[in-house]
Amino acid sequence: MHSFSTPAVYDWGAGGLEIIVPGSYRMTGYAPDGSELWRVDGLTYQVKSIPVLAGDRLFFNGWAPGGEPAVRLELPPFGEMSERFDANGDAELDKEEIPANWLPDNWAMHDRNKNGMLNARDWAHYRARRVSENSCMAIRLGGRGNVTGSHRLWRYQKSLPDVASPLLYEKVLYLVRNGGIVTALEPASGAVLKQGRLSDAIDSYYASPVAGDGKIYMLSETGKAVVLEAGSDWTVLQTNDLGEEVYATPAIGGDCLYVRTASKLYCFGE
Template sequence: MRLVIAGLFCTVCLASVVAETNWPGYRGPRENSRADEAKLPITWSETENVVWKTPVAGKAWSSPVIWGDRIYLTNSNEEGSYYSVVCVDKNTGKVVYDKRLYSTPLPQYCHPFNSYASCSPVIEEGNLYVSFGSPYNACLDPATGDVKWERTDFVCNHFRGPGSSPYIYGEMLILQFDGSNFQFVTALNKKTGETIWRTDRSVDFDDIVAATGKPEREGDWRKAYSTALAIEVEGEPLLISLGSKALYAYAPADGKELWRVELGKSHSGACRPVYENGLIYMPIGAGKELWAIRPKKDSAEVVWKHTRSVPRRPSVLVLNDLLFMVDDDGIASCLNAITGDTFWQKRLGSNFSATPLYADGRIYFLDEVGTGHVVKAGQEFESLAENKLDGGCMGSPAVSDDALYVRTKTDLYRIEKSKGK
């Protein structure tokens, strides 16, 4: 256990050092979608504050990650017949490599709203980890895209397509598989890809049809798309994982379930939990409720619930005692993160999938039709700008130094203040 804890602390310390340059996972170095010191532009367009724009063919809703001078994207096509990784030079926008990793003539079904490459990669020095759900998981050499190890043996029917991203914890790579047929969390040796532990979900889905003895809607209520998060509570590490109908805490060393909070009939949770103020903040999925949960080593309690305009896809953003979110239909909210009370709600416009981002006193909301809303981070709503790009955002943005990196449905952008401004 001590070795695992030490590994986590080293990861946290590294994040604090490299936060200005590296964006190793889809919610950044501190896993909270915050780039506090970055001086991002307030306004942009196709002709303003765009340093470069690089077309990215295919259909993929994953978010970019950044290490050093390179940006990494997972990619696929609409049919899901191949999976690939794209590496882009951060300074020039030129494609360094576009490498096909895996091909299949018989991909799983994927709902048209989803993509076959919705799981975002995660990176550390010397290793890039990619997941395309159960069909393909791998560790790559970031310099070349060459495969160090790969796994194609996981069995899970995602039913609507994959969505859970890989997560580095110490010497392990954590993967979640919440499908219609199997639901489990597993830890792999990140150097070899070998399984260290696997823990099945324990909740009673309560969906068996008496007449057939089979799950209702072919197991549709059993699926989820969230990503794990490690926290420390009372001096002990907990691996927090949102599945269908329950939030779980596991012991990272061996996968033992420590506690479970049941969520009623909610399913299809896609938002990643956030841990701030001693609370886990978590939209629960189809139930469209936001829960604040106080974790302990061996139990947890629900502190408050919020039921108005709660997202199913974009995760929430917590800034000290303020919580910002935008629901799938475009209603943004600011809550008191301690009590759950509402400070303001405002309709921003179109639909949203991307998680909001904080930088330098501002919240950045990017919607599915290409509008970037910049809002003051405060208890009173104040719109600072509305910006337009040609394509909409499904994945979440990344930040490196003072530049914003946005992946739209068709292109990757570097957005930064023009020199002299």
């Protein structure tokens, strides 16, 4: 499928570099020569957030439409589908053979050879997408091979951001979901420390949160700039309105917070 995440580089010092690539359905660690070192399964089909590295831990959020636990579909593999539903026995599933509640709403995307039916390859393409699940997860680095069972430490599946990346700051992991829902997670366990709504900034969030000076900064799509006091019991200190769209993640340099809105570049400092 297609994804929008940016790879990360992990430096093992004398152990060399590792390139970590989040993609559809899996996260993969590569050596600089391109050979695969490890992979973790269970990512959703289309990821946008970037990995957050801390020590030998990696935190990652992946969200795509249809991947919420309540709406995803546990579709059977093609073999089972043919046995149950291929009425005319041509090793293809047509629209009359597939149960109505399992029909793809984007048929053309999955009918790869455009013959009006889904063969085994088409069905695998569709099924992979519909069975995939949104989640925020923690991974322990350093494994080799498929380390989904041994190195994926936890998954959290509620109130996830679509685009905004997680933020790890002073031992708390923050997520901001569209609608202004902020969740603070305990990084070691994935347990929820606090969840609440930014009542003055109920909006979509494309910019990732950033932190400094004991505060968390979240900028919404329409330019609401929320300042939180950081912590497992975070609170809203201030909400300002910049009055126009923000999609870029703010940058911090020295004592300044740089924010780019649709038409301006701001520098905020003491």
